[in-house]
Amino acid sequence: RKEVEQDPGPFNVPEGATVAFNCTYSNSASQSFFWYRQDCRKEPKLLMSVYSSGNEDGRFTAQLNRASQYISLLIRDSKLSDSATYLCVVILNTGNQFYFGTGTSLTVIP
Amino acid sequence: DADVTQTPRNRITKTGKRIMLECSQTKGHDRMYWYRQDPGLGLRLIYYSFDVKDINKGEISDGYSVSRQAQAKFSLSLESAIPNQTALYFCATSDPGIGDEQFFGPGTRLTVL
Numbered sequence: 001r002k003e004v005e006q007d008p009g010p011f012n013v014p015e016g017a018t019v020a021f022n023c024t025y026s027n028s029a030s031q032s033f034f035w036y037r038q039d040c041r042k043e044p045k046l047l048m049s050v051y052s053s054g055n056e057d058g059r060f061t062a063q064l065n066r067a068s069q070y071i072s073l074l075i076r077d078s079k080l081s082d083s084a085t086y087l088c089v090v091i092l093n094t095g096n097q098f099y100f101g102t103g104t105s106l107t108v109i110p
Numbered sequence: 111d112a113d114v115t116q117t118p119r120n121r122i123t124k125t126g127k128r129i130m131l132e133c134s135q136t137k138g139h140d141r142m143y144w145y146r147q148d149p150g151l152g153l154r155l156i157y158y159s160f161d162v163k164d165i166n167k168g169e170i171s172d173g174y175s176v177s178r179q180a181q182a183k184f185s186l187s188l189e190s191a192i193p194n195q196t197a198l199y200f201c202a203t204s205d206p207g208i209g210d211e212q213f214f215g216p217g218t219r220l221t222v223l
Contacts, residue, residue, distance in 0.1 A: 042216070102151060
């Protein structure tokens, strides 16, 4: 069983739409959670951390559900520039085991 | 200038050749990592190092070796390249003092024929 599973998509949404991605993880001892963004042929870059209480950064909201072992990313009012692959990352409590999801592809259409 | 650099950016080689990928960073981070990325498989950890004297195997270390020559440099070697090592390779750094964020280099696209 994979440590982290993501729906690969692709998600094709019109500008202004709201879109949500989920990511499930298998190890209940997982300690830290992140969303990264990766543009085509580029390196991943941190989008936001995910906290138990949920956190928001502008149009982006991240949530963690420990009971069901998943994290989510909600993007409101999608922009063309949001088109990218979104990777979830889970870190086990040892702090040195990083597990990346395979990524979810988003294309925002004019 | 980029904080994490990788050389070469692209490389085509033949089966059986020895290849070295280099990573340098100016961020002053102690922790460095090597990943490979394959379509449908995501990023997988090959090796990581928490300081110059520390080397640890990751999820998929077979067929690879690393060298941490200095705090700023972390090299990945393929002793005898094979076609299924064709992938996009990323180096990354992190500083536990500022959380677990990883800072990635631009990647090396390696093709083994």
